Amino acid sequence: MALYAMGDFHLSFTVNKPMDVFGSEWKNHVRKIEKYWKKYVKETDTAVITGDHSWGRNLDECREDLGFIEALPGRKILLRGNHDMFWDAKKTERLNSLYEGRLSFLQNNYYTYEDYALVGTKGYCYEGKDSYEHFEKIRDRELVRLRASFESARSAGYWKYIMFLHYPPTSIGETESGFTKMAQEYGAEQVVYSHCHGKARYDDSFHGEVDGIIYHLVSSDYLRFKPERIL
Ligand SMILES: [Fe+2]
Numbered sequence: 001m002a003l004y005a006m007g008d009f010h011l012s013f014t015v016n017k018p019m020d021v022f023g024s025e026w027k028n029h030v031r032k033i034e035k036y037w038k039k040y041v042k043e044t045d046t047a048v049i050t051g052d053h054s055w056g057r058n059l060d061e062c063r064e065d066l067g068f069i070e071a072l073p074g075r076k077i078l079l080r081g082n083h084d085m086f087w088d089a090k091k092t093e094r095l096n097s098l099y100e101g102r103l104s105f106l107q108n109n110y111y112t113y114e115d116y117a118l119v120g121t122k123g124y125c126y127e128g129k130d131s132y133e134h135f136e137k138i139r140d141r142e143l144v145r146l147r148a149s150f151e152s153a154r155s156a157g158y159w160k161y162i163m164f165l166h167y168p169p170t171s172i173g174e175t176e177s178g179f180t181k182m183a184q185e186y187g188a189e190q191v192v193y194s195h196c197h198g199k200a201r202y203d204d205s206f207h208g209e210v211d212g213i214i215y216h217l218v219s220s221d222y223l224r225f226k227p228e229r230i231l
């Protein structure tokens with residue numbers, strides 16, 4: 001048994017959105033994901049896929065992409081990314097019942113791996129794309145969702161946590177954030193995030209140990225499409 005993570009699959013089986021415009025490493029990226037996933041992840045393993053699953057704008061346009069993920073070996077837990085238009089955070093329960101026994105959607109809830117609780121939310125960082133006030137509003141909402149995830153696990157008796165975000169835990173130049181502080185507060189052992197792709201963005205946030213917590217960037221291109229072992 002093992003726990004793996006990788007994010008930013010950016011699938012587009014239904015909508016036409018080739019990824020190689022983002023760099024040569026994205027050429028045939030779906031085939032690479034499938035090849036390495038099948039090489040590393042066993043049917044008895046658990047994997048958290050950290051968002052930006054599909055370019056589809058609604059569930060109909062995402063069905064094939066989610067079907068591709070479903071067909072990969074192992075138990076798959078999905079986190080929401082900024083491009084996941086098919087997933088209304090408030091309607092996560094609906095997705096969970098629709099895909100029951102096939103895919104699990106992590107939002108305002110938690111899943112378990114051995115004696116660990118897997119908690120998380122999309123997160124947010126400031127990228128200069130919106131006003132700072134708007135950034136603060138979205139970030140604060142995400143912090144509420146993250147706390148709900150931690151609290152649901154804690155009230156069920158879990159005290160060991162792995163925390164997942166789609167966005168990096170800090171904005172460029174920050175040495176801490178509401179997200180890193182919450183990881184500290186609950187004693188998360190590891191924080192796993194993606195969203196940063198393209199070489200220019202790989203060092204936007206933390207790598208390795210910071211204040212006793214291990215941080216992992218798991219964007220698919222950063223990992224060269226090989227899922228990262230977390231536990
Ligand atoms: Fe992405």
Ligand SMILES: [Fe+2]
Pocket residue numbers: 052081082083166195196
């Ligand atoms: Fe993203």
